[in-house]
Amino acid sequence: MNVGSEYLGNGKCRFTVWAPLRSQVAVHIVSPNEQIIPMQKDERGYWQATVDAAPGTLYFYQLDGETDRPDPASQHQPKDVHGPSEVVDHSSFPWSDTQWSGVPLEEMIIYELHVGTFTPDGTFEAIIPRLADLKELGVNAIELMPIAQFPGNRNWGYDGAYPYAALHGYGGPDGLKVLVDACHAAGISVILDVVYNHMGPEGNYLREYGPYFTEKYRTVWGAALNYDDSYSDEVRNFFLENAIYWLDRYHIDGLRLDAIHAIYDLGAEHFLEEMATAVDERLSQNTYKRYLIAESELNDTKIIRPKETGGFGIDAQWCDDFHHCVHTLLTGEKISYYSDFGTIKDLEKSMRQGYVYDGTYSVHRHRRHGNSPADRPGKQFVVCIQNHDQVGNRLDAERLSMLTSYDGLKVAAATLFLSPFVPMLFMGEEYGEDAPFQYFVSHTDPDLIEAVRKGRKEEFKSFDWHKEAPDPEGMEVFEQSTLNWEKCREGKHGVLRSLYQRLIQLRQDVKALANLDKHRLEVTSLDTANLLTLHRTSDHDQIFSLLNFDHDAVTFTPHVPQGNWQKILDSSDSEWLGSGSELPAQLQSGQTLTIKPLSFVVYTA
Incomplete structure (x- = not known):
């Protein structure tokens, strides 16, 4: 079931909203000409009127003849989260990406x-240049x-109250489409971060429409969204349609699913599995x-396994x-969840x-965690x-450029690629930006602002950070x-780039x-130093790399795979502002090598 307003052309619009426990629902047009139109209810609790x-009409839904509320599936909120919703005509945008085939x-x-914060203007179209x-x-x-529309004009976006509405302050629906179209013209795919585990607190009127939440489970944000309790079919529909909406109406190439470990569903078909099926089937004509792509802290390969083998069929996950x-390895931090890491064997x-x-x-965690991903492809x-999380959820929001040396940044980049x-x-x-990426909000409710401030302080306690936290509400x-x-x-920023x-x-x-076949990879580490050796192969070529995370030079004799090895990149070279390399241009088996502190080298054969 499509929800929200659907412009049909010729000045007609169909409105659909789910409110199963309401006795009356009407469309309250507030502009250009005020009128109230009663809606008809079906057996599933959907109210509808054509x-x-x-396009441009502003409206509320009037509940039980008393209360005006914005459309839960509003596609544009031009007057912020408490104002009226706007009818949008998606068919009128002049897309130019008909030949676009995506990036694998x-x-x-x-x-x-x-x-x-990507540009001073802070809009979709400002990204294009x-x-x-x-x-x-x-x-x-x-x-x-x-x-998705959040209160005010400053927010990370995870406080969205209208999951179908492209933020008005960023440029609204047309601004997002202009950006996506320009990205495709440049050969760039667009992935959109969406939030299906909670709703933002301000401007969130879902509870007034129906049982969108359940008390069966609790999240860090309160009651969980209702994916498996009474009335859950229509809640699932609301968010499944949202995923299709972004991919179809906005030509988005992929969705990053925020914190799916906070999506609670013990039903026979998990919501994520249903979503993967719906995306594949309903967009199969493309x-x-x-x-x-899921964000998950579960380390559970069920999320990314094929549905045929009992998995959810999600394509990938953040690791x-x-x-x-x-x-x-680079910072030496051993606080909170970092206490589980810190050795070169972990990285290996x-x-x-x-x-x-x-x-x-x-x-x-004081328990066992995860299952084996050995058979899953890279x-x-x-x-x-x-x-954004690993930077912005620090007390001082320091980027890695503020926590390690320039040489450390180079080794980190090599490890990534x-x-x-x-x-x-x-x-x-990519250029070692040293400005922080702070957590910021622009709520209007004083009690909510204070709750956010308190919540940030509590969060930092687990890291043993006791300094006063920056004010997330502040413009600064x-x-x-x-x-x-x-x-x-x-200078050095340009060299790093x-x-x-x-x-x-x-x-x-x-x-x-x-080639992302993990079976074509050999990785080893030293017992005596924080040094990693990496050997990756294909049917056409191979690479051999040394990555030294140690703060001292390391002298050792590596096991060099067979091949005619030529050095192609060395972070100690002066070209990369290094102090000068001592590694040979050609690599021979049995050679003793000395690699500089916090450096890397790549050979190819």
Whole structure:
């Protein structure tokens, strides 16, 4: 069942809303000409009416003849979360991407960005002039943090109250379509971060419409969304239709599903499995595949296994263990969940298979965690060395550039792009942006603002951070988080960007790096130093790489695979602002090598 307003053409619009426990529902047109039109209810609790309403019409739903509320499936909220909804004509947009065929998941170089802080203007269309820079870098997919309507104009997006409404402050529906169309013209896929585990607190009127929530389960945000309790069929429909809506109406190439471990469903067919089936079946007429990528802390391969083998059929997932391995090796942090990581053996294991915790005991959790991902292909794991969570959920919101040395940044970048997984950058990472990425909101309810402040303080206690937290409501934290793009080609920032560009180019040119078959990989580590050796092969070529996370030079005799090895990249070279390499241009078996502290080298044969 489609929900919301659907413009039919010729000045007609069909309105559909689910409100099973209401005795009356009407469409209250408030502009251009005020009128109230009663709706008819069907046996499933859907109310419907087809009325004279052109695009741009503003309306509420009137509940039981008393209360006006915005449409839960509003497609545009031009007057913020408490104002009327607007009728949108999706058929009128002049798409130019009819020849677009998408970027295969295994070829993606993903770039996560926050629309509001990516540019000073903070809009969808302001991103377009920078697409050429991203394309030159080698990025072929951008991932937008959530853009569903939230209160005010400053928010990460996870407080969205209208999951169908592209944020008015970012440019609304047409602004998003213009961006997607421009991305496709540039050869760049668009992944949208969507939130199906909770709703934002301000402007969220779902409870007034029906049993969208259940008290059977509790999340960190309160009662869980109702995916398996009474009336859950229509709640599931609401969010399933939302996924199709973004992929179909906006030509989005993939969805990143936020924190799916907080989607509670004990029914016979899990909501995520139903979603994967719906996306595949209902978009099958398209010439290219749309992707679903889950964020999950469960380390459970059931999420990404095919439906035929009992899995949910989700295409890929974020792999946080990889990030934690790299982060702890470079920073030495051992607090909160980082206490489970910190050795080169951890990184060796993650590089080999994805998860570190695959049924092994977790000190942080005080129990065993995860199951084995050994048989899952590398393309099913999206890995990063920074993302919005890992930066913004720190007390001072420091990026990795503020936590390790310049040499450490280079090693981290190499680890990301030499891995057999799908790499993701966080905006500004490629040039070592040193501005923080703070947590920010712009709520209007004073009690809610205070609750957010208190919640942030409680969250930081687990990290043993006791300093006063920045005020998330303050304009200053938002302004501090805007990228300083003028730095991206200056001095050391420009050199780091060139290194990222070189690593991405290698990944695209060297078949052994483009091949994400984990069975074509050998990875080992030293017992005496934080050094990793990586051997990846294809039918056409092979690479051999050394990654030194130690703060001291390491001298050792590696086991060199057979081949005529030529050095193609060395982070100690002066070109990359290194102190000068001592590694040979050609690599021979039995050679004793000395690799500089916090450096890497790549040989190919």
